[in-house]
Amino acid sequence: MRKDSAYSLLTFCSTVINRFLWALYSEQVGDMKHTVQTLLVGLIAVMQPIAASALEIRTAAQDSQPKFIKDGETITGLCVDVFKAIERVDPELKFSELRDFMPLPRIEAWLEEGKLDAFCGLAKTDKRKAKLDFIETPIYATQSVLAARIDDKVDIKGFDDLAKLGDDGVVLVVNGTVHVDILAAHPSIKFDAGAKDTSTNLNKLIAGRGRFVFQNDFALADEIKRDHFVGKIKILPTQFELEGTERYFVVSKKATPGINDKLRAAVEKLSKSGELARIFLAYKPK
Template identity: 30%
Template sequence: MLSKGLRCGLTLLCALLGTPVLAAPTVLKVVAQEGTEPKYIPAGIGRVVGLCVDLYRAIERIEPNVVFSGDQQWTPALQALSQLASHEHDALCAVQRTEERTRQYVFLEPALFQMRYQLIARAGDPVTVNNWDDVRNLGPKGIILANRGYTAPGMLERIGGLQVDASASTPAANLQKLIAGRGRFFLHRAPGMQGFIDRAGATTRVRILPTVMATTDVYMALGTHVDPAVRQRVQRALEQLDKNGELARLLRKWE
C-alpha cells in the first residue's frame, strides 16, 4: 500500500504531466437483511443473491464510481434499519417510507417496486377472505400474525378492529406459529412470498390467499450522512434503470 506522502507525490507528478488522476470510488456500506426475501436470499454457504444484490450491481454498472459493499453479510432486518439511522452503514434497498423513517433516512425516487400484502392460511383451512371485514367477522378466530418491528403491525392497527399477534420478529417464526395453529393468518408481503414458503419446506402446509389486502411502494434509502453528490449519482442511476426497463426486469426475475 502506498504511503500518504508517496500518493501525494504521484498526484502532483500526474498534475505536472497533465495526466488525469482517477478518483477512488465511493464505497457505500450495506448489509443483507435477514428474512426479507426476495431482497436477499441465502444461496449456499457464504453466498447471498436476490433482487437487491442485483440492483446494487446494476447501479455500479451505470455509476462505476459508486460501489456497494457488504451485501454478502447477514444482519437481522430490524438491526439493519437502526444501523442505517445511526450511520453504521450507508444504504438500504427496498425500504417502506414512514413518517418516522423520513426523519432518519433520505429516500430516493423513483419507487423501486410496489409491495403487496396477502394473508397466508393453513392448507386445510377452507376460509375465504375478500376484504378486512371478512377477517373482523371471525373475531377471536381471526388472529393475524405479523412481524414485530416491521410496518405491518402499524398498518393493521390503523385499519382497526382486527385481532393481531405481533410477538414474533421474523417471517420464519410466524410461519411456524401459523402451522402450529397459533394464529389463523400470517400477513406477509410479495413479491417473493411463494419462494419463502418453498424454501421453508412449507409448500404443502400453507396456502396464499389470493386477495391483495394492501399495497405500498418501497424505495432506496440512504443515510442522512451520505454526501449529497453521491446521493444524486445513485438517484440518476435509479432513474435510468427505471426508464430503460431494468427495474421491471429485475422484479420479474425475483417475483
C-alpha cells in the same frame, strides 16, 4: 478523490513536468521521451488507487427472500442484482460486501445513526420519511396478502373480516415491517409481531400459533416454496388495496455527500431503460 491521493498526484506531476521542461530546455530528446513515458506510467500508477477508492455505499441484507437470499457464505437476491446494475451504470459507486442478515429494526436504526448509507426495498411510511431520504423512483411493487393453512376454509375480504374473528384470527407479521404499522391502525385485529422473518411466521402458522401470515405476495410466495410448505400453506386471493405497495431505496441523512444524488440518477436510469423491471421479473411470484 481522497486528499492524500490528490496531493500525491500533484506532487508527482510537478516533479515530472519540471524534468520535462529541463529536458526540453537542454534539447535532450532522449531524456524528453523517457520523461513522457515516466509521466504516463506514473499517472496510471497514481490514478489506480484513486479509481479503486470508489464511493462506497455501506448497506446491509435483511432476512427477506427473495430480496436477499443467503446460501452459505454468499448473499444474492433481487436487491443484490440491483446493486450490481447500479455499479454498472455508475462505476464510481461500490456497495459494501454482504456477509450476513441484519434485523430490519437495526438496519433502520443504523441508517438513522449514519452507520449505514443506504438500503434497498423499503416501503414508504411517514415515520420512515421523517428519518430517512427516499429515492423517489421505486425499485419494485408488491401486493399485501394473507397466507393460511391449506385446510382453512376462511373467507377474508378485508380488514373488517379479520377484526370479526377476534382471538380466532391472530395475524402473524414480521417485526419492524410496514405490515405492523398497517395492522396497528386497526385496533380490533389481533396480531403477533414477535418474529424477525417470514420463515419463522410460516412455521408458527403450521404449529397453530396464529391463523394468518400478513406479508407481501412477493416474499410469501418465495418463502412458502423455499421452506417446502407448498401443499400445506396457501395464499388467500384477497389483495389488500393499500398505499405504499412500492419498495424504494432509502438513504441515510448522514450518508457520505454525493451518494444520494448519484444513487438517484442511477436508479432513474435503470428504471427508464427497463432494467429494474427485468430484474424484478426474474423474482416475481409465478
